[in-house]
Amino acid sequence: MLHEQRTAIVTGASKGIGAAIALRLAQDGHAIIANYASDEVGANEIVDAIKKAGGQAIAVQGDISDASCMPRLFDAADQEFGSVDVLVNNAGIMRLSAVASTSDADFEAHCAINIGGVFRGMREAANRMNEGGAIISLSSSVVGLYQPTYGVYAATKAAVEAMTHVLAKELGSRDITVNAVAPGPVGTDLFITGKPEGVIESIKEMNPFGRLGTPEDIAAAVSLLVGPDGRWISGQTLRANGGIV
Numbered sequence: 001m002l003h004e005q006r007t008a009i010v011t012g013a014s015k016g017i018g019a020a021i022a023l024r025l026a027q028d029g030h031a032i033i034a035n036y037a038s039d040e041v042g043a044n045e046i047v048d049a050i051k052k053a054g055g056q057a058i059a060v061q062g063d064i065s066d067a068s069c070m071p072r073l074f075d076a077a078d079q080e081f082g083s084v085d086v087l088v089n090n091a092g093i094m095r096l097s098a099v100a101s102t103s104d105a106d107f108e109a110h111c112a113i114n115i116g117g118v119f120r121g122m123r124e125a126a127n128r129m130n131e132g133g134a135i136i137s138l139s140s141s142v143v144g145l146y147q148p149t150y151g152v153y154a155a156t157k158a159a160v161e162a163m164t165h166v167l168a169k170e171l172g173s174r175d176i177t178v179n180a181v182a183p184g185p186v187g188t189d190l191f192i193t194g195k196p197e198g199v200i201e202s203i204k205e206m207n208p209f210g211r212l213g214t215p216e217d218i219a220a221a222v223s224l225l226v227g228p229d230g231r232w233i234s235g236q237t238l239r240a241n242g243g244i245v
């Protein structure tokens with residue numbers, strides 16, 4: 001049985017998929033810690049929207065590649081709302097390039113944010129999350145599609161899936177579920193930036209539904225996994241992608 005007032009930390013909640021997850025989990029009754037790195041305006045807009053709808057939320061700045069970030073997010077949740085029931089490791093970056101031309105700096109940034117940030121979130125949750133909790137980490141359906149230029153990004157997401165499956169086995173005895181959600185292409189800044197319109201159209205055509213995913217499609221999958229109907233789903237990667245792979 002889940003207690004009534006639940007608190008969720010959502011990393012990268014200032015825009016895109018993270019913003020939709022924060023709004024959806026607030027609608028579902030969670031108090032929200034909306035983390036952002038640089039977009040304070042975007043994060044505050046999400047917090048205001050949640051409050052206007054009668055929910056509770058605060059924005060907390062923090063770079064998830066910084067070791068002090070996750071403890072601060074959990075401290076903020078404890079101070080404002082009492083404890084943490086849900087962690088959504090959503091924040092991530094994607095810089096595409098062929099392996100041959102990927103710089104050390106881009107490789108290190110992917111590892112520090114997409115793996116390091118998720119690892120520290122998982123570790124903090126493993127030590128501090130309430131029984132009955134849920135940890136979701138965003139992977140990607142490029143794990144499976146393996147297209148050119150996605151090498152380093154896909155490798156970081158494969159690492160997220162591996163940690164998810166192991167952590168599920170470590171936390172089941174505390175009634176904490178651990179899952180990954182792996183979207184296909186979703187129409188956010190991360191996906192759209194730098195892609196010509198023709199490329200986006202051809203990616204839409206690859207999908208059986210003939211469209212990109214929306215942030216709300218992904219938020220709905222997260223809502224299912226962290227809600228009362230998701231308690232027997234753990235150690236899974238849910239490919240929320242319209243059947244593209």
Ligand SMILES: NC(=O)c1ccc[n+]([C@@H]2O[C@H](COP(=O)([O-])OP(=O)(O)OC[C@H]3O[C@@H](n4cnc5c(N)ncnc54)[C@H](OP(=O)(O)O)[C@@H]3O)[C@@H](O)[C@H]2O)c1
Nearest residue numbers: 012014016017036037038039063064091092185186188190
């Ligand atoms: N869009 C897709 O097609 C797609 C597909 C599969 C998986 N995903 C995954 O879904 C997640 C969200 O992607 P999105 O498309 O919503 O991306 P997005 O629109 O680019 O938004 C990224 C969010 O992450 C935050 N962020 C980036 N680096 C951060 C850091 N070091 N510390 C804290 N926050 C940081 C950004 O914060 P600021 O704005 O404040 O800087 C922003 O809120 C990512 O993990 C991505 O890999 C996306």
